[in-house]
Amino acid sequence: MFPLPVPMRAALDAARLAAAEGEVPVGAVVTLEGVVIATAANAPRRLNDPTAHAEMLAMRAAAQALGRDRLENCDLWVTLEPCAMCAGAISHARVRRVYYGAADAKGGAVEHGPRFFGQPTCHHRPEVYPGIGAAESADLLRGFFAARRL
Amino acid sequence: MFPLPVPMRAALDAARLAAAEGEVPVGAVVTLEGVVIATAANAPRRLNDPTAHAEMLAMRAAAQALGRDRLENCDLWVTLEPCAMCAGAISHARVRRVYYGAADAKGGAVEHGPRFFGQPTCHHRPEVYPGIGAAESADLLRGFFAARRL
Numbered sequence: 467m468f469p470l471p472v473p474m475r476a477a478l479d480a481a482r483l484a485a486a487e488g489e490v491p492v493g494a495v496v497t498l499e500g501v502v503i504a505t506a507a508n509a510p511r512r513l514n515d516p517t518a519h520a521e522m523l524a525m526r527a528a529a530q531a532l533g534r535d536r537l538e539n540c541d542l543w544v545t546l547e548p549c550a551m552c553a554g555a556i557s558h559a560r561v562r563r564v565y566y567g568a569a570d571a572k573g574g575a576v577e578h579g580p581r582f583f584g585q586p587t588c589h590h591r592p593e594v595y596p597g598i599g600a601a602e603s604a605d606l607l608r609g610f611f612a613a614r615r616l
Numbered sequence: 617m618f619p620l621p622v623p624m625r626a627a628l629d630a631a632r633l634a635a636a637e638g639e640v641p642v643g644a645v646v647t648l649e650g651v652v653i654a655t656a657a658n659a660p661r662r663l664n665d666p667t668a669h670a671e672m673l674a675m676r677a678a679a680q681a682l683g684r685d686r687l688e689n690c691d692l693w694v695t696l697e698p699c700a701m702c703a704g705a706i707s708h709a710r711v712r713r714v715y716y717g718a719a720d721a722k723g724g725a726v727e728h729g730p731r732f733f734g735q736p737t738c739h740h741r742p743e744v745y746p747g748i749g750a751a752e753s754a755d756l757l758r759g760f761f762a763a764r765r766l
Contacts, residue, residue: 510685515676516709517667518685526665535660535668550732551704554725558701559666572737575704579737580730582700587722587729 473497473543474565474599480507480520481545481606487512491606494520494544496528496537496561503540504528520544521552525559536560545603547574547596553582557590565595567603623647623693624715624749630657630670631695631756637662641756644670644694646678646687646711653690654678670694671702675709686710695753697724697746703732707740715745717753 470478473495480493484507492508506523510516521544528537541563542556547570556564566576575582576594583591620628623645630643634657642658656673660666671694678687691713692706697720706714716726725732726744733741 510708514679514683514685516679516685516687517672517676517705522667526667529664529666533664535664535666537666549704549708550700550725550730550735550738551702551708554699554701554704555667558660558699573739574737575700575730579735580700580725580732582730585700585729587725588700589723 470599470602471543471565473502473541474545474567476502476505477520477543477545478567478599478602478606480505481603484508484520485606485610491610492520492544492546494524494542496524497541497543498528498532498537498539503531517551519549519552521548522555525555525561529559538562541565542592543598545599546570546607547576547578549573550575550580550582553580556592557583557588560590561592563593563595565598567597567599568607569596569600620749620752621693621715623652623691624695624717626652626655627670627693627695627717628749628752628756630655631753634658634670635756635760641760642670642694642696644674644692646674647691647693648678648682648689653681667701669699669702671698672705675705675711679709688712691715692742693748695749696720696757697726697728699723700725700730700732703730706742707733707738710740711742713743713745715748717747717749718757719746719750
């Protein structure tokens with residue numbers, strides 16, 4: 467086993483925080499030139515915000531930190547395959563690379579469903595690196611849903 | 617010509633406000649039982665937020681107003697066909713009906729591109745009513761982009 471990259475470890479830590487708050491455990495980090503500039507945990511219930519996926523919160527925080535509405539040269543690290551909402555936001559933000567953990571056959575929109583970045587109308591396609599920390603992310607999700615079924 | 621429904625007129629007013637701020641003129645309104653509970657203008661540049669489409673801001677404000685993360689029984693009125701990000705958010709929020717104005721062949725994701733609500737993995741499909749105020753919305757967009765090309 468290779469050690470996981472630092473940003474994905476931080477995203478997994480954020481996912482654990484989400485679980486502790488009763489949210490589906492997903493975490494995300496934005497880096498610029500290898501430096502973490504935003505970290506977020508999935509929080510729709512806590513924030514009363516249907517758009518508050520970890521990726522969305524991390525990208526919004528990164529844009530605020532940079533004082534602009536696009537994240538050129540930034541990379542996104544997220545523990546779960548992004549959904550259509552988040553994939554669309556990634557394109558709007560012009561994110562350079564997306565590294566993600568577990569695949570999401572039910573809600574994912576990168577390698578599943580609409581496969582958004584492969585659509586002819588997708589106006590910005592990041593480089594995509596799946597499966598980084600997939601086992602750790604899937605374990606967190608399995609544990610969370612198993613505990614809720616008890 | 618029939619008069620436009622009040623919420624779409626409010627959405628068009630918000631689109632005009634967006635244009636006055638130098639943003640692509642799109643506006644959105646959320647109603648609950650016919651009452652407007654949130655109105656928003658497209659504002660990614662002003663807010664330094666790549667996710668700040670009118671629909672996203674209106675849905676987030678509506679969820680805040682209701683104190684919950686889902687907009688069951690709520691309807692969304694937006695002057696332009698929603699993109700993939702916004703369509704994904706509409707599903708997450710469980711919006712009941714979507715009324716929209718102009719079609720968007722380049723970025724739309726309802727009747728164009730990924731046709732998100734028709735995807736097998738889409739977990740909530742609103743009723744969709746296109747073309748409400750389409751001419752007014754298209755006029756605003758044409759005027760905005762024509763002025764920027766001068």
